[in-house]
Amino acid sequence: MGVSIGELAVRFGCELRGDPGVMVERVATLAAADERSVAFLANPRYRPELAATRAGAVVLDAEAAGVCPAAALVCRNPHATYARIAAILHPLPAGPSGIDPSAVVSAQARVDPGAHVGALSVIGAGAVVGARAFIGPQCLIGEDAVLGEDVRLVARVTVCRGVEIGARALIQPGAVIGADGFGFAQDQGRWIKVPQIGTVRVGADVEIGANTTIDRGAIEDTVIEEGVKLDNLIQIGHNVRVGAHSALAACVGVSGSTTIGRRCMIAGQVGIAGHLTISDDVVITARTGISHSITAPGVYSGHIPHEQAATWRRLVARFKRLESFATRLKALERRPGRACDQEEDDD
Numbered sequence: 001m002g003v004s005i006g007e008l009a010v011r012f013g014c015e016l017r018g019d020p021g022v023m024v025e026r027v028a029t030l031a032a033a034d035e036r037s038v039a040f041l042a043n044p045r046y047r048p049e050l051a052a053t054r055a056g057a058v059v060l061d062a063e064a065a066g067v068c069p070a071a072a073l074v075c076r077n078p079h080a081t082y083a084r085i086a087a088i089l090h091p092l093p094a095g096p097s098g099i100d101p102s103a104v105v106s107a108q109a110r111v112d113p114g115a116h117v118g119a120l121s122v123i124g125a126g127a128v129v130g131a132r133a134f135i136g137p138q139c140l141i142g143e144d145a146v147l148g149e150d151v152r153l154v155a156r157v158t159v160c161r162g163v164e165i166g167a168r169a170l171i172q173p174g175a176v177i178g179a180d181g182f183g184f185a186q187d188q189g190r191w192i193k194v195p196q197i198g199t200v201r202v203g204a205d206v207e208i209g210a211n212t213t214i215d216r217g218a219i220e221d222t223v224i225e226e227g228v229k230l231d232n233l234i235q236i237g238h239n240v241r242v243g244a245h246s247a248l249a250a251c252v253g254v255s256g257s258t259t260i261g262r263r264c265m266i267a268g269q270v271g272i273a274g275h276l277t278i279s280d281d282v283v284i285t286a287r288t289g290i291s292h293s294i295t296a297p298g299v300y301s302g303h304i305p306h307e308q309a310a311t312w313r314r315l316v317a318r319f320k321r322l323e324s325f326a327t328r329l330k331a332l333e334r335r336p337g338r339a340c341d342q343e344e345d346d347d
Contacts (some may be wrong), residue, residue, distance in 0.1 A: 018071025181238025
C-alpha cells in the first residue's frame with residue numbers, strides 16, 4: 001500500500017516541490033530507485049547520482065533541491081527525515097499477540113495480553129512483559145525482569161534476573177543483558193568471586209546491537225539512559241553509566257564503574273579504562289585508548305594511522321630509541337654550566 005508524497009510532506013514538515021499525488025511504496029538508493037521509491041541525498045559524494053535518479057521523490061536540502069529531476073521533499077536534515085519515512089514505508093513485522101505453545105512461561109509471570117512471546121522462549125517467575133512487547137524466538141527473560149511497552153527482542157536475547165528494559169527498546173539477536181560483571185578479589189594468589197548483586201536498568205528508546213553484553217552492577221546498578229544506541233559486539237562492564245542519546249560503535253569496550261556523558265559519540269574499537277568519567281558531548285575516534293578521564297567536550301584521538309609496512313617498521317625502530325634519546329638529553333641538561341647558560345639565555 002502506497003503513501004502520497006503530499007502526506008509525507010505534511011507529516012514530516014517538508015517543503016514539497018512536485019505533485020503531491022505521487023504515490024511511493026518503498027525507499028531506495030538514488031541509483032536503484034524507481035518511480036515508486038523515495039531516495040535521499042545527505043552526503044555530497046552522492047550528488048552526481050542525483051541527476052540520473054528515477055525516484056518518485058527525493059529527500060534533500062534546499063541547496064540540492066534546485067537540481068533535483070524528481071519531486072523534492074526539502075528539509076533541514078534529510079537523513080533524519082528519510083529515517084522517519086523509511087519507518088512508515090517499512091514497518092517492523094508485528095507478531096500475533098499471545099504466547100506460542102512451545103514457550104515456557106511461569107505462572108508467576110505477568111504477560112500483557114497484547115504482547116507476543118515467540119517459540120521456545122522462557123519467562124521466569126515474577127517477570128513482567130508490557131503491552132505490545134515482542135519477544136522473538138528462543139529468548140530468555142529471567143526472574144523479576146521487567147520489559148516496558150513496545151519493547152522488541154528480535155531473537156535469542158537473554159535478559160537476566162531483575163533487569164529493567166524501558167519502553168520501545170530494541171534488542172538485536174544474541175545480546176545478553178545482566179550477566180555477572182567481572183568482579184573478583186585476590187587472596188593469596190587465588191581469585192575470590194565477588195557476588196554481583198546490582199542489576200541493569202535500560203532506558204526508553206534504547207537500541208542494543210547483536211551479541212552486545214551489558215554486565216549487571218556489583219552493588220549498585222549498571223545504567224543505560226534513554227535514547228542510547230549501542231552497536232554490535234560491545235562490552236559494557238559492571239556499574240557503567242552511559243548518558244542519554246550517546247552512541248557507541250562496534251567493538252567498544254567500557255571497563256567497570258566508568259561514566260559516559262550525554263550525547264557522546266564513540267567510534268569502533270575504542271577501549272575505555274575503568275573508574276573514569278567522560279564529559280558530555282565528547283567524540284572519540286576509532287581505536288583510541290582512554291586511560292584518563294575527559295573533562296571537557298571535544299574530539300579526542302589516540303591512535304596512529306596505517307602506513308606502508310616498510311615505513312611502519314622504521315617508525316617502530318625510532319619509537320624504541322626514544323628512551324635512549326630521552327636519557328641522553330637529560331644527561332646533557334645536567335652538564336656543568338647548563339643552568340647558568342639557561343639563565344643567560346633567559347636574560
